[in-house]
Amino acid sequence: MKLHQSNTTGLNMFTAYGEGYVAVNHEKHQKNLILLPESIILDWSTATVSTLTESDMQKLLGLGTEIILLGTGERLRFPVGALLRPFAPAGIGLEVMDLQAACRTFNILAAEGRKVAAALLFD
Numbered sequence: 455m456k457l458h459q460s461n462t463t464g465l466n467m468f469t470a471y472g473e474g475y476v477a478v479n480h481e482k483h484q485k486n487l488i489l490l491p492e493s494i495i496l497d498w499s500t501a502t503v504s505t506l507t508e509s510d511m512q513k514l515l516g517l518g519t520e521i522i523l524l525g526t527g528e529r530l531r532f533p534v535g536a537l538l539r540p541f542a543p544a545g546i547g548l549e550v551m552d553l554q555a556a557c558r559t560f561n562i563l564a565a566e567g568r569k570v571a572a573a574l575l576f577d
Contacts, residue, residue, distance in 0.1 A: 465491045465564055468557035468572075473528070476557055476574065489572045490517065491564040503531045503575055511537045514548075520569045521547040525556030527577040 466489055470477040475484045478494060488495040499510040503526045511533075514522050522541070524533070530552045532538075541548040551559065553574055560572040 466494055467561050467564060471554055471557050474576065476553070484576060486575050487573075488514070488517070489560060489574070490519070491570065498573065499575075501575065502577070503527065503533055506533045506537055506575075508537065511540065514571070514573055515540060515544055515546065517571050518569065519546065519571045521549065521563065521571075523556040523559055523563075523570065523572045524548060524550045525553035525572060525574040526550060527553055527575055530555075 466478055468476055468478060468489070469480050475482050476487075477483070478487075478489055483496070485496070486499050486501070488498045498513060499506070501507065501510050514524075526532075530550065532550050538548055538550075549556075549559070553576070556572050556574060560570055563570040
């Protein structure tokens with residue numbers, strides 16, 4: 455599915471997604487990544503939802519964002535609860551959703567100027 459952009463010049467945005475890929479500014483990606491409005495982190499983790507570690511989540515805590523969208527692949531799956539606990543005390547919202555919803559939500563929040571990150575896990 456192609457996504458349409460509003461006035462988001464200079465920001466990283468998801469421009470498309472489909473089975474096994476996302477496109478950021480029209481560049482296709484098929485591996486786990488973290489997208490921020492001003493940068494992209496391609497070597498975040500090789501984990502799946504069931505193999506996420508505390509180290510993977512610590513990287514997310516250090517991004518300096520107010521909200522993190524954790525895209526868990528083609529369907530919504532929750533990581534182990536202990537991995538989610540550190541976010542609320544740190545003042546960071548963590549929303550778990552499927553990959554497609556994470557892409558759409560990121561674009562809206564980034565366009566609003568929010569400090570958001572999308573951390574995507576591919577199946």
